[in-house]
Amino acid sequence: MTFxxxxxxxxxxxxxxxxxxxxxxxYTKLEEVESYFSQNExxxxxxxxxxxxQWIDRQYRMMLMFDFLQDSKRHVKAxxxxxxxxxxxxxxxxxxxxxxxxxxxxWLIALVVWSVWRRGCDIPIP
Amino acid sequence: xxxxxxxxxxxxxxxxKHRLMGGDFSRQHSDHFDVLNYHLRWGWVTPGxxxxxxxTNSVSCSLEEAWLMRHAExxxxxxxxxxxxxxxxxxxxxxxxxxxxYGSIGVGSAxxxxxxxxxxxxxxxxxxxxxxxxxxxxxxxxxxxFQQRQALFRQLDLQLQGAARFxxxxxxxxxxxxxxxxxxxxxLHRGEIAGYAKRIREIAQMSKVMGKGTYxxxxxxxxxxxLEIKEACVTGREAQCKQAKYVETGRxxxxxxxxxxGGRFGAxxxxxxxxxxxxxxxxxxxxLGCAIIGGSTVGYEAxxxxxxGGAFLGGKLLEVNGDLIFxxxxx
Numbered sequence: 509m510t511f512x513x514x515x516x517x518x519x520x521x522x523x524x525x526x527x528x529x530x531x532x533x534x535y536t537k538l539e540e541v542e543s544y545f546s547q548n549e550x551x552x553x554x555x556x557x558x559x560x561x562q563w564i565d566r567q568y569r570m571m572l573m574f575d576f577l578q579d580s581k582r583h584v585k586a587x588x589x590x591x592x593x594x595x596x597x598x599x600x601x602x603x604x605x606x607x608x609x610x611x612x613x614x615w616l617i618a619l620v621v622w623s624v625w626r627r628g629c630d631i632p633i634p
Numbered sequence: 635x636x637x638x639x640x641x642x643x644x645x646x647x648x649x650x651k652h653r654l655m656g657g658d659f660s661r662q663h664s665d666h667f668d669v670l671n672y673h674l675r676w677g678w679v680t681p682g683x684x685x686x687x688x689x690t691n692s693v694s695c696s697l698e699e700a701w702l703m704r705h706a707e708x709x710x711x712x713x714x715x716x717x718x719x720x721x722x723x724x725x726x727x728x729x730x731x732x733x734x735x736y737g738s739i740g741v742g743s744a745x746x747x748x749x750x751x752x753x754x755x756x757x758x759x760x761x762x763x764x765x766x767x768x769x770x771x772x773x774x775x776x777x778x779x780f781q782q783r784q785a786l787f788r789q790l791d792l793q794l795q796g797a798a799r800f801x802x803x804x805x806x807x808x809x810x811x812x813x814x815x816x817x818x819x820x821x822l823h824r825g826e827i828a829g830y831a832k833r834i835r836e837i838a839q840m841s842k843v844m845g846k847g848t849y850x851x852x853x854x855x856x857x858x859x860x861l862e863i864k865e866a867c868v869t870g871r872e873a874q875c876k877q878a879k880y881v882e883t884g885r886x887x888x889x890x891x892x893x894x895x896g897g898r899f900g901a902x903x904x905x906x907x908x909x910x911x912x913x914x915x916x917x918x919x920x921x922l923g924c925a926i927i928g929g930s931t932v933g934y935e936a937x938x939x940x941x942x943g944g945a946f947l948g949g950k951l952l953e954v955n956g957d958l959i960f961x962x963x964x965x
Contacts, residue, residue, distance in 0.1 A: 513950070516943045523891045523940055530898060557754060571902050571925070579906065612899035616932065619896070623939045633942045634881045634949035 512631060519615075519622050526615055529608050534566040537604045541573050544597045550588045574609050577602050641683045647671075650679050654687050662693045670699055673707045684709045758790050880948040888944025889937045896936020897929045904928020 545551040554572050558565035576589050577597065583589045626633070641650065651667055659667075670686040679685070684706035686699060765783055768774040774782075908924035 516946055520888050520891075520940060520943050520947060523888070523895045526895050527891055530895075567898055567901075568925070571905060574902060575905065575909075579909070582909070609899065609902055612895065613903060615895065616899055616903070616936070619892070619936055619939050622943065626942070631946075633945050634877065 512625065512629070515618075515622060515625070519618055522615055522618075526608070526612055529611070530567075530570075531563070533604055533608055534563070534570050537601065538566055538570055538573070541577075541597060541601055541605055542569065545573075545576070545589070545593055548589060548593060570605070573605050578606050578609070641679050641681055641685055643681055645679055647674060647677060647679055650685065654685065659690070663688065663690065666693050666695075669695070670703060671706070673703070673710045755790070758786055762786050762790075877949065880951040881945045882948070884944035884946075884948025884951075885941040886944070888947075889941025892940025892943075893933045893937030896940070897933025900932020900936070901925040901929030903932070 542551060542555070551572065554569060558568045576583055576594065580589070580591075580594050584591055584594070625631075651664075651671075655663065655667060666688045667686075670688055674683060674685065684702070686702045686706060688699065689696070762783060765774070765779060765786065769776070769779045902925070904927060905921050905925045907928070908921055
């Protein structure tokens, strides 16, 4: 088995794993993490906007949580969240929110590598 | 060796026969052609039908011709079930496929997100209209009316910053009051804001249409797979037809997953990039525009990229005696 084939299998398989992971986090952890920002104006308006509880609503609500937890300093500086609110989120929950996005960004980079590799080596696609 | 030909446009049987067999052919060759093409309706031959051109050096039926006849009959039966399909099949593959690419779901999910934004805009506009109605009915005094309307305009201003006006029909940098054509005096005089109801309806309609984006995207992706498989199978090539099923199914499944994952992370990445690089406010709606543009672009590209990956893996599948075998070397 060539390395390219192994890479392709890993890339395709990981997309399903990631999709499953994101859906799991969005459907089981979102309410919990949002409860730590129950008084936050930005979170409340975001929840009002994405209120229909469909997959796309949860996706965009989770994205805001990721923004808060991953880039805390800039959001505190902009005055949209307080340090106390951020500090109240348990570390394990914070990891559930942040790590799937990190994996997702790595997945995107890997997809770019795969595409460049395929075109560079002129590997035919049926 | 016999050859097959797919008829491109409706034509009569005899002129088709003359065109394919050349001017001078013997009576025996003519009968041979008629036997092989027994499946074709006498009179008009419709687009998409498989026409068998016999070997000019022989007048006896070969195994290959029998195989082609079986498939031609199958094609005829399928085309009879859906008369329009034949016309759509011929010559439109490339056109359709250029529209229906495997990234459609990535774009579709982004349009669904934009629909929410338009829905919010429409709601604010309805609030403005309700405010005018309350003023007219005397339930609200002028001072409170102007205060509340000012607040709604501020909200609308935030909702319609920059690219966020797309799809609302509210273009230009003029004041919202002017763009919307709102005049308290004319409202009180005529009982309606000129063109306002129409504008709300238009935005609501746009929101409704875009809200179906994900489903439309998914339908397009499934549709293009069907087209690819049909294209391979209608020409009567069994090996290509079987392979197309695995290749195109792999492309569809991976493409949809790739677009869904890519759209999700592309949106997150674009939001962050807009905040960080362009300095877009974390309070306004600008980040939503970034997320949608990023989500649709990355979703589209990831759908196509991973779709190719799925097709590559699908091409490694072989069917041996009804069992699926993964053949890494493609032998």
